[in-house]
Amino acid sequence: MEQQIETLQQQLKQQEKLASLGMLSAGIAHEIQNPLNFVINFSKMSNKLLGDLTDIVEDNEDKLSDDDREEVEDIIADLKENMGKIVEHGERAISIIQGILLVSRGKEDEFLPTDVCKLVKEYVWLSYHAMRANHKGFNLSIHEDYQEGMAQVMVIPQDLSRAILNLMNNACYTVWHKSQRAEADYTPQVTISVKSADGNIIIGIADNGEGMTDEVKQRLYENFFTTKPVGQGTGLGMAITRDIIENKHGGKLSFESEEGKGTTFTLTIPTKR
Ligand SMILES: Nc1ncnc2c1ncn2[C@@H]1O[C@H](COP(=O)(O)OP(=O)(O)OP(=O)(O)O)[C@@H](O)[C@H]1O
Numbered sequence: 485m486e487q488q489i490e491t492l493q494q495q496l497k498q499q500e501k502l503a504s505l506g507m508l509s510a511g512i513a514h515e516i517q518n519p520l521n522f523v524i525n526f527s528k529m530s531n532k533l534l535g536d537l538t539d540i541v542e543d544n545e546d547k548l549s550d551d552d553r554e555e556v557e558d559i560i561a562d563l564k565e566n567m568g569k570i571v572e573h574g575e576r577a578i579s580i581i582q583g584i585l586l587v588s589r590g591k592e593d594e595f596l597p598t599d600v601c602k603l604v605k606e607y608v609w610l611s612y613h614a615m616r617a618n619h620k621g622f623n624l625s626i627h628e629d630y631q632e633g634m635a636q637v638m639v640i641p642q643d644l645s646r647a648i649l650n651l652m653n654n655a656c657y658t659v660w661h662k663s664q665r666a667e668a669d670y671t672p673q674v675t676i677s678v679k680s681a682d683g684n685i686i687i688g689i690a691d692n693g694e695g696m697t698d699e700v701k702q703r704l705y706e707n708f709f710t711t712k713p714v715g716q717g718t719g720l721g722m723a724i725t726r727d728i729i730e731n732k733h734g735g736k737l738s739f740e741s742e743e744g745k746g747t748t749f750t751l752t753i754p755t756k757r
C-alpha cells in the first residue's frame with residue numbers, strides 16, 4: 485500500500501512538472517508569435533518599398549551611368565531576395581510555434597493570465613501597419629489610453645487578439661474609406677482605451693469614420709453581412725468577435741454609432757473566473 489502511494493505521488497509530481505513545462509512553452513511560443521508577425525509584416529512592407537525604388541530608378545535611368553544603374557539594380561534584386569527569405573523563414577518559424585501551441589495547450593480555448601493592455605496594443609499596431617502597407621500614402625492617427633499598472637487577467641489570448649484585430653481592422657477600414665471622399669481637413673483617427681472598473685476590463689475602440697446606417701446596425705452581427713467589396717470582407721468578423729466576447733468570455737460587446745460621425749465599440753470582460 486505504502487509503496488503504491490509513493491509510486492502514485494512520484495507520477496503526480498512528474499505530471500505536474502510536465503504541465504508547468506507545457507504552460508511555460510505555450511507562454512513563450514505565444515510571446516514570440518507577435519514580434520515574429522512584426523518581422524514578417526515589415527519585411528513585406530520593405531519589399532513593396534523596393535518596388536517603388538525600382539520605379540524611381542527606372543524613371544531616372546538617363547541620370548545614371550550604365551555601371552551605376554546596373555549596380556543599383558543588382559542591389560535591389562539582392563535586397564528583394566533577402567526580404568523574401570526573411571518572410572519565408574519567418575513564416576516557417578510561425579508554423580513551428582503554432583505546432584508548439586497546439587501540443588502544449590491541449591485545449592484550444594484555454595484561459596491564460598494575460599497583460600490585456602499589451603495584447604491590445606500589439607494588435608492595434610499590427611492592424612495599423614497592415615493598413616498602411618495595403619494603402620500607400622494613407623495615414624491615420626492613433627490615440628492610446630492604457631490604464632497603468634493593470635494586473636494580469638484570465639482571458640483566452642488568441643481569441644481576444646482576434647477580436648481586437650477585427651474591430652481595429654474595421655475601424656481602420658472605415659476611416660480610410662471615408663478619407664477617400666472626405667473634405668481636406670478630415671483627420672482619420674482611432675482611439676483605443678483599456679481600463680479596469682468594477683471587476684471588469686473595459687476596452688474601447690472608437691473611430692471617426694463613416695458610422696453605420698440603421699440597416700448596418702441591425703445586421704452587424706449577422707454571419708456574412710458585409711458592406712465591403714467582394715474579396716475585401718467576409719462579413720464574419722463581428723459575429724466571431726461577439727462570440728468571443730460574450731459566449732467565451734461571458735462579457736458584453738456594445739456599440740454606439742452615428743452616420744457620418746463614427747463608431748465606438750466597447751468590450752466589457754469580467755476579470756473573475
Ligand atoms: N467601425 C465601423 N464603422 C462602420 N461600419 C462598420 C464598423 N465595423 C463594422 N462595420 C460594418 O459592419 C459590417 C460587418 O463587419 P464584419 O467585421 O462582421 O465584416 P467585414 O469587416 O465586412 O468582413 P470580415 O469578415 O473580413 O471582418 C462591415 O462590412 C461594415 O459595414
Ligand SMILES: [Mg+2]
Nearest residue numbers: 650654721722
Ligand atoms: Mg471585419
